[in-house]
Amino acid sequence: MVKRLYDIVLLFKEYVVVAFLILTSVFLLTLNDTAQIRVLRSYAIVGVGLMQNAVSFIPNYFDLRRENDVLRRMNLALSDEVSRLREGRLENLRLRQLLLLKERAEHRYVAANILGKNLQLLRNTVTLNVGSDDDVLPNMPIVSESGLVGKIISTTAGYSIGQLLLNKDLRVSAKIQRSRVDGIITWEGGPYLTLQNVARTDDVQPGDLVITSEYSAFFPKGIRIGVVNDAHPLPSSLFQSVHVLPAVDFTELEEIFVMQFQPDSSRIILEQRNR
Amino acid sequence: MLTRRLLPDIILSALVLLLQTTVVEFLAVHTIVPDLVLIWIVVTALRRGQIPATAAGFSMGLVQDLVSGPDGMLGLSALTKTIAGFLAGYFYAENKTPQILGSYRLLLITGIVSLVHNALYFVLFLQGSGIRWTDGILSYGLPSTAYTVAVALIPMLIFARKQVSSP
Numbered sequence: 001m002v003k004r005l006y007d008i009v010l011l012f013k014e015y016v017v018v019a020f021l022i023l024t025s026v027f028l029l030t031l032n033d034t035a036q037i038r039v040l041r042s043y044a045i046v047g048v049g050l051m052q053n054a055v056s057f058i059p060n061y062f063d064l065r066r067e068n069d070v071l072r073r074m075n076l077a078l079s080d081e082v083s084r085l086r087e088g089r090l091e092n093l094r095l096r097q098l099l100l101l102k103e104r105a106e107h108r109y110v111a112a113n114i115l116g117k118n119l120q121l122l123r124n125t126v127t128l129n130v131g132s133d134d135d136v137l138p139n140m141p142i143v144s145e146s147g148l149v150g151k152i153i154s155t156t157a158g159y160s161i162g163q164l165l166l167n168k169d170l171r172v173s174a175k176i177q178r179s180r181v182d183g184i185i186t187w188e189g190g191p192y193l194t195l196q197n198v199a200r201t202d203d204v205q206p207g208d209l210v211i212t213s214e215y216s217a218f219f220p221k222g223i224r225i226g227v228v229n230d231a232h233p234l235p236s237s238l239f240q241s242v243h244v245l246p247a248v249d250f251t252e253l254e255e256i257f258v259m260q261f262q263p264d265s266s267r268i269i270l271e272q273r274n275r
Numbered sequence: 276m277l278t279r280r281l282l283p284d285i286i287l288s289a290l291v292l293l294l295q296t297t298v299v300e301f302l303a304v305h306t307i308v309p310d311l312v313l314i315w316i317v318v319t320a321l322r323r324g325q326i327p328a329t330a331a332g333f334s335m336g337l338v339q340d341l342v343s344g345p346d347g348m349l350g351l352s353a354l355t356k357t358i359a360g361f362l363a364g365y366f367y368a369e370n371k372t373p374q375i376l377g378s379y380r381l382l383l384i385t386g387i388v389s390l391v392h393n394a395l396y397f398v399l400f401l402q403g404s405g406i407r408w409t410d411g412i413l414s415y416g417l418p419s420t421a422y423t424v425a426v427a428l429i430p431m432l433i434f435a436r437k438q439v440s441s442p
Contacts, residue, residue, distance in 0.1 A: 014325045018361045021333040025357055028340070028350025035403035036348060043402075 094255055097145035107220065109143075109257035110134050115159070117253070122189060124164045124250070126150075130258060131158045139218050141259040147224035147247030148172070148212060149256055160258070165193060165225070166250055173216035174225050179203040182213055185225055185244065192229055195242035202240070204231040210244050217263045284319065288331060291315040292338055307418040309426035312339065313392055316356060317363045317385050318430055321375050325364025332360025351399055359392040377435035385427040389420040 009016055029037060098111070112134075116127035130136045132155045142149040142162045150164040163170050165187060172185040174195060181202040183195040198204060208228040214221040226244040233240045295311045302308060312335050320328030336356030340349045366384045368375065375381060393416035398408045 014329070014361070014364065017326050018329050018357065021329060021357045022354060025333065025336075025350045025354035028337075028353060029348060029399075031350070032348050034348060036400060037402075039403035040399065 091255075094145065098255060098257065100145070108260040110136055110260060112136075112142075112160075112256050112258055114254055114256065122168045124166045125153070126162045126164060126253070126256075128152075128160045128162055128256070128258070129158070131155045131160050133157045134258075135260060136160050136258050137262070139263055141219045141223065141261055142256055143223060143259055144248050144253060144256045146249070147226065148219065149248050149250075149253065151218055152258060162256075162258075164250060165246055165248070172219060172225065173213040174210050175213040176202075176204055176228070177209040177211050178205075179208070182215065183242065185210070191245070192243040193226055193246055195228070195244050196239070198231075198240050198242050200233050200238055200240050204228055204240065204242050206230055217267055220259070220261050284323070284327075284331075288315065288319075288335055292335060295339070296342055304418075304422065307415065307422055309422040310389060310392075310419060311426065312336075312356065313359060313389055313423055314385055314427045314430060316360045317381070317388055317427070318376065320360055320363030320367055321381070321384070322372055324367045324369075325361060328360035328364045328367075329357055330360070332356035332358070348400065351396065355392050355396045355399075358395060359388050362391055363388045373434065373438045377431060377438040379431070381431045381434070382424050382427050386420060386424045389423045390416070393417075393419055 029040070110130050112128040112130040114126045115129050118125055126142075126149075128136075128142075136152060136155055138152050138154055140152045142151060148165060150162050150167065150170060152160050153163045154161045165172070165185070168187055168189075170187070173182070174185045175182045176195075179202070181198060181204060183198045185193050186196055187193050193210075195204075195210060206228050210225045210228060212219040212221055212223040212225060224247045226246045229243040229245045231240050231242045291311050299308050299311060316328055316332045316335065319331045333353050333356065336352035336354070337350075339352040339356075340347055343352070363384060366375065366380075375384070394408075394412055397411035397416050401408045401411045
């Protein structure tokens with residue numbers, strides 16, 4: 001192989017020598033920084049570009065593979081960016097809605113993020129990143145831009161635990177906004193809340209809005225709870241079963257507000273004494 | 276052995292370079308000067324062949340570039356004289372060297388090689404200068420070629436005389 005190469009070089013030795021010397025001369029020329037060389041450089045670039053263009057139809061496996069790799073990485077990075085932008089957009093929308101809610105409100109709100117969520121048991125709770133240092137106290141309502149979320153049940157200096165509407169221990173005085181029919185919102189599992197203590201004869205229609213009632217000791221009146229999904233008379237009973245679809249999507253809950261609403265303690269004491 | 280054979284050529288090459296860089300200036304006619312180095316390269320090509328002429332062209336051109344200082348372009352003479360030597364080497368005929376050197380063919384070959392050399396030189400040298408290379412060749416290249424061919428008469432006559440005097 002080497003011998004064959006040597007023979008070829010020997011056969012074309014004049015060309016090998018002249019090519020070597022021309023290349024050396026051209027290299028020396030490139031060391032100059034004169035106007036002539038700059039022009040020649042530009043010609044060389046144009047020439048090389050034309051040549052590359054002329055042979056560009058020949059696919060280069062390694063180039064294609066590298067290009068593929070680069071494109072794949074770029075695709076991944078862009079997908080990631082798109083995902084983050086979508087996330088940001090949704091967060092922006094949520095925050096805007098929260099801000100609107102805050103502007104409308106007559107109560108003070110403490111913005112909070114949910115640090116932990118437990119939505120699998122019958123006593124569903126969330127952990128919030130605000131606590132007594134933020135003037136968050138037990139029994140304060142938790143709301144989102146969509147409606148009532150639950151209430152605070154315990155606090156530490158920096159954290160608090162919120163009891164969700166989807167918790168069988170939470171009961172909320174509520175009413176049908178249209179017909180002013182009163183009832184008690186409870187949850188017994190499943191996707192719907194139940195409006196209890198509604199008489200068979202009360203006017204309840206699917207689509208009716210359910211809000212907190214003025215009879216509630218812990219929640220101010222008028223907070224949206226949900227929408228009536230269906231109402232059926234209970235067999236052998238004077239009441240009807242009203243299923244309410246919660247206004248809040250608890251699975252997507254992230255940013256919330258703690259409403260700094262303090263129940264009237266004297267009223268609570270009085271009510272408890274007469275029960 | 277090789278060095279001993281090459282030594283006279285090397286000394287003569289140095290002498291030609293010395294003449295080109297010192298004496299030739301005094302022979303200038305309206306800034307046009309003969310190219311003694313080129314004549315020597317042609318003579319080398321006709322006496323020694325293509326590779327020695329190419330190597331001589333490169334090395335002598337490089338020396339010219341180095342002594343031309345900041346006004347010159349390093350590598351330009353080396354390039355043009357390398358190509359001149361290579362081109363001149365095509366006229367090498369081992370058995371007819373004395374006849375070619377001592378005849379008008381030396382002038383013809385010198386003329387062709389000088390023309391190519393000057394054309395290449397001015398095409399490169401005048402880039403970006405605003406002077407068209409055709410003007411450069413007409414104003415400097417052709418007169419320089421004519422002057423070089425005229426000076427090449429001297430070696431031609433010397434070789435012709437040697438040829439006559441040798442049995």
